[in-house]
Amino acid sequence: MTQRTLIKNLLAATDGPVSVSGWVDTVRDQKKVQFVVLRDESGAVQLVHPRGEEGVPDALADTISGLAQGTFLTATGELKHDERVKLGGVEVKLDALDVAAAANPETPIAEDSGVDKRMDWRFLDLRQPKNNLIFRIQTTLEHAWRTYWVENDFIELHTPKLMASASESKAELFEVGYFEGKAYLAQSPQFFKQMAQPAGFGKIFEVGPAFRADPSFTSRHATEFTSVDSEISWIDSHEDVMKLHEELLVAGFQAVKDKHGDEIEALFGVEVTVPTTPFPRIPLADAKRIVAERGYEVPRLDDDMDPEGERQIAAYVAETFGHEFVFLTDYASSIRPFYHMRHEHDASLTNSYDLIFNGVEISTGAQREHRIDVLVEQAKGKGLDPEELDFYLDFFRYGVPPHGGFGMGLSRVLMLMLHLPNLREATYLFRGPTRLTP
Numbered sequence: 001m002t003q004r005t006l007i008k009n010l011l012a013a014t015d016g017p018v019s020v021s022g023w024v025d026t027v028r029d030q031k032k033v034q035f036v037v038l039r040d041e042s043g044a045v046q047l048v049h050p051r052g053e054e055g056v057p058d059a060l061a062d063t064i065s066g067l068a069q070g071t072f073l074t075a076t077g078e079l080k081h082d083e084r085v086k087l088g089g090v091e092v093k094l095d096a097l098d099v100a101a102a103a104n105p106e107t108p109i110a111e112d113s114g115v116d117k118r119m120d121w122r123f124l125d126l127r128q129p130k131n132n133l134i135f136r137i138q139t140t141l142e143h144a145w146r147t148y149w150v151e152n153d154f155i156e157l158h159t160p161k162l163m164a165s166a167s168e169s170k171a172e173l174f175e176v177g178y179f180e181g182k183a184y185l186a187q188s189p190q191f192f193k194q195m196a197q198p199a200g201f202g203k204i205f206e207v208g209p210a211f212r213a214d215p216s217f218t219s220r221h222a223t224e225f226t227s228v229d230s231e232i233s234w235i236d237s238h239e240d241v242m243k244l245h246e247e248l249l250v251a252g253f254q255a256v257k258d259k260h261g262d263e264i265e266a267l268f269g270v271e272v273t274v275p276t277t278p279f280p281r282i283p284l285a286d287a288k289r290i291v292a293e294r295g296y297e298v299p300r301l302d303d304d305m306d307p308e309g310e311r312q313i314a315a316y317v318a319e320t321f322g323h324e325f326v327f328l329t330d331y332a333s334s335i336r337p338f339y340h341m342r343h344e345h346d347a348s349l350t351n352s353y354d355l356i357f358n359g360v361e362i363s364t365g366a367q368r369e370h371r372i373d374v375l376v377e378q379a380k381g382k383g384l385d386p387e388e389l390d391f392y393l394d395f396f397r398y399g400v401p402p403h404g405g406f407g408m409g410l411s412r413v414l415m416l417m418l419h420l421p422n423l424r425e426a427t428y429l430f431r432g433p434t435r436l437t438p
Contacts, residue, residue, distance in 0.1 A: 002076055008042035010079060010090045018079040018092060020045060023127065024071045024103070027064065034064045036094075037087065038075060041132065046087045047075050049094040063097050070103030070124070115424055122429060122438055130267045134426060137260050138414055142207060144255035145228065148248055154203040154230070159192035161185060161209060165388065172212045174223075185211035188407050191392050193231040194339070194368060198400040205230045207410070215433045219422035220360055220412060224431040228413075231405030238341075238351040238367040241404040242327055245355060245365060246279045249325070256417070268418050273324060280321045281353075283330040287313045303332035305354070305361075314359035329353045338378040341367040341404075355408070358416040365406030372396040 002019035010018070022040030036047040052058045067073075077094040085091045109121045111128070118125040125131060149156070162176075162183045174185040188210050196204045210227040232244060256264075257272040264270055282290070284305065288298050291305075291312040298309040305313070305328060317326040330349045333342055340350040352366035369375045375396055376386050386393060414426035424430040429438065 004074070006042045007038070007040050007045045007088075010045055010092075011081075011088060013079060015079050015081060017076070019074060019076045020092065021074040021100075022072070024067050024069055024073065026069065027067050029065050034061060036064060036067065036075075038073075039127070039129075044087060044129075046085055046091040047077070047094050048091050060094060060097065063099070064094075067099075068103045068105040069107055070127070072100045072103075074098045074100065115422065119424060119430060119435065120438070126428075131425075133260065133263055133267055134414060134418065134420075135428065137256055137264070137418070138410070138426075140255050140259050141252045141413070142410070144252045145207075145248055146205075148251040149203075149205045149230070152203070154205050155196070155201050157189070157193065157196060157201075157204050157206045158208060159186070159189040159206060161211070164391075172214050174211050174213045187212055188227055189229050190339075190407070191395075193229055193405060194392075194403070195395050196231065197233050197370075197403040198395050198398060202234075203230075203232045210407075217433065220415070222411070222423055222427065222430060222432055225423075225427070226410040228408040228410050229405065231403060233401040233403045235367060235402055235404050238329070238353060238365060238404055241365045241367065241406055242279070242281070242353060245363065245406055245408075246275070246277050246325070250275055250277060252413075253417070264418065270417075270419050272417065275323065275325050279325045279327055279355075280317050280323055281327045281329055282313065282317075284328050284332075285330065287328050290316050303335050307360075310356050310361055311359040314356050317356075324358050326356045327353045328356060333378075336366070338382045338384060339368050339375065341369045342378070351404075355406075357413065358419070360412060360416055362412045362416065363406050363408035365404065367402070367404035370396060370400045370402050 002017050004019050004021050005013060007020055007022065020038060020040065022038045025037040025039045025044060028035040032051055034049045034051065037044055038047055049060055049064055051061050075092060075094060076096050077092045079090060079092055081090050083089050107124065109118055109124055162178065163186050164183060172187055176183050176185060189206050189208065193204055193206065206229045208227060209224060211224050214221055214223065230244065232240065235241060253272060253274045257274055261272050264272055287305065288309065291298060291309050294312050294316060296308060296312050298306055313326060313328070317323050331352045333340070333348055333350050336350045336352055340352045343349040343351065350366060352364065354361045355363040355365070369378060372393065376393065379386055379389055411423050411426040415423050420426055
């Protein structure tokens with residue numbers, strides 16, 4: 001039996017016997033010759049079968065005529081290099097087909113189907129080369145990040161996703177039954193990654209699921225998402241966290257550009273730009289003033305930047321600095337969690353930032369408050385009962401170094417890198433307020 005060859009490796013192979021396995025993309029059933037475009041996880045190839053004389057039984061021709069799109073099969077035959085073949089410069093003259101699983105002849109989705117319909121049939125939607133590429137890019141991106149962390153002596157953690165109490169806002173918690181009591185799905189690994197600092201781990205990272213009971217129906221929100229988190233000890237300010245953050249992104253984008261840049265340009269029409277460092281940094285108050293000068297007034301419902309404001313400041317940064325990223329810094333303590341450190345000389349501001357990429361916030365980072373007495377007072381100032389936070393506050397009662405970190409949405413990074421219209425396209429199986437399947 002001839003060993004299976006991935007389609008992407010056919011061009012480098014020598015002419016002769018070959019076996020390829022994949023699914024049927026198209027069939028051209030002509031009078032004198034039949035063509036099948038076969039796809040696998042690496043690419044597509046043309047299979048060819050010249051029909052025999054009319055009236056002479058041809059079982060292979062009958063099999064090809066009955067193939068439905070999506071049928072999985074193994075094809076064996078003779079590989080031939082031919083520069084006239086538009087699809088990859090090679091073709092396989094068929095000797096035999098072995099059908100592993102036939103597909104229904106009527107497919108439920110088409111390329112022009114709406115995103116909700118495509119999400120219903122996601123396993124079929126993912127067969128598209130563009131969608132396949134998204135998740136190869138995701139693999140490369142995560143591998144590059146993990147390589148950066150490991151080479152810089154970070155420790156990888158896997159924190160629990162079942163929690164006894166809230167890590168941040170109770171309003172965004174999913175409550176689940178837990179034996180005779182109840183538990184909550186973790187919104188982030190915030191408390192647990194901070195726990196690693198008094199444990200003496202120093203530098204940690206995690207890539208794992210997070211859950212937000214947020215009934216948003218926007219293009220950038222999900223109820224379950226993959227969070228990319230890192231936390232480091234012995235920092236002087238949130239500037240150290242931003243430096244880590246930008247170095248990590250540069251490593252990831254460089255790896256993606258090196259491995260997939262040409263394919264991304266061909267399939268998405270996007271040139272991946274490796275960001276230069278340092279990224280621009282703009283205090284939030286200055287950013288709001290800049291946006292106002294551009295003709296948009298951020299609503300003063302709170303002290304945050306709204307989505308249109310994010311788009312406007314990103315446009316300004318692109319025009320002024322030629323950069324796709326910008327750190328918005330110095331957020332008001334009124335809208336930041338109690339554990340964010342306040343400015344030394346202005347308690348109304350925090351040592352924190354949001355990272356904006358192509359007009360959308362992808363991350364929040366900060367220096368954490370590590371002094372137990374200050375932390376307790378800040379919790380009280382937010383209307384929190386310190387006794388309910390005892391398990392967290394205990395981390396700080398036995399010594400903890402100055403530290404900080406960030407959490408970042410993986411799918412948002414992919415969405416914005418590839419200029420996709422929504423988060424669902426960049427998520428393997430999306431979960432939102434009205435979607436729990438497939």
